[in-house]
Amino acid sequence: MEIVVAGRHTEVPERFRRHVEDKLxxxxxxxxxxxxxxxxxxxxxxxxxxxxxxxxxLTVRAKGPVIRAEAAADDRYGALDLAIDKLVERLRRSRDRRKDHRRSYVLAPVDVRPYDAVKDVEPEPAEPSTSLVADGEAVEHQLGDSPVVIRQKLHSADPLTVDDAIYEMELVGHDFFLFIDKESARPSAVYKRKGWTYGVVQLDQQCEGLLPVSELT
Structure with missing residues (x-):
């Protein structure tokens, strides 16, 4: 298994890199x-x-959904321990999921909020018209003379059921997840709500080239 350690606004000494490998x-x-x-x-x-x-x-990449965890502390060693604890919990959840796929959720519509999934590529400043072509590619640009910065990112998206979308949302530790609904072929979003309830929002348009499951059977 390859372990890639990168620093953002900081240098990562070799001692910490070796510590990461041991902990992982x-x-x-x-x-x-x-x-x-x-x-x-x-x-x-x-x-x-x-x-x-x-x-x-921390982002684990394998065949299947991405599993991610992050944490912050006053020193990076403490932050690493916290992040690994979260990651281990999600890895165990993923393992248990493979053993038993039967799960149920309470669904209700909620409002849309921006979603930023796993960070694959360090964003670079760009013009608003920049086209994204590669999975994980990200760009940022400033809105005119204002302090507002807009970040764009491209993600690959295989059609998912609502159940699978909630599952993948939990694995990356977000409270929001964008996906294409496999049943309806519509762009959709799932959200965490209070307790063990979730929300689903769909656009009243179908993705080009995809057919709802009901039309395939």
Missing amino acids: AKVTQLAPLAQRVDVEVTHENNPKLSDVRERVE
Whole structure:
């Protein structure tokens, strides 16, 4: 399993890289088919955020859904421990999921909010008209003379059922997930709500080239 450690606004010493490799040894036990783990270390320079100035993000890539966890603390070693605890919990959930696919959820419509999935590529400043062509590619541009920065990112999207979309949302640790509904062929979003309830929003348009399951049977 390949482990790739990268720093954002910070240098990552060799000692920490070796520590990461040792701590991630348990990943191979829970995810034997994992091909790669991306580790991103971010340093926050704002003194008001000293308690969470070090952030560690872990992303496990294998055949199947991406599994991700992140945490922040006042030092990167503590942040790594917290992130690994979250990652192990999600890896166990994924393993259990493979054993039993029968799960149920309470669904209700909710409002749309922006969603930013797993960070695959460091965004680069770009013009608003820039076209994204590669999976994981990301760009940022400033809105005119205002301080508003808009980030665009491209993700591959295989059609999913609502159940699978909720499952993948939980694995990346977000409260929002965009997907194409396999049943209706519509662009859709699932959300976390209070307790163990979830929401689903769909656009009243079908993705070009896809047919709803009802029309295929």
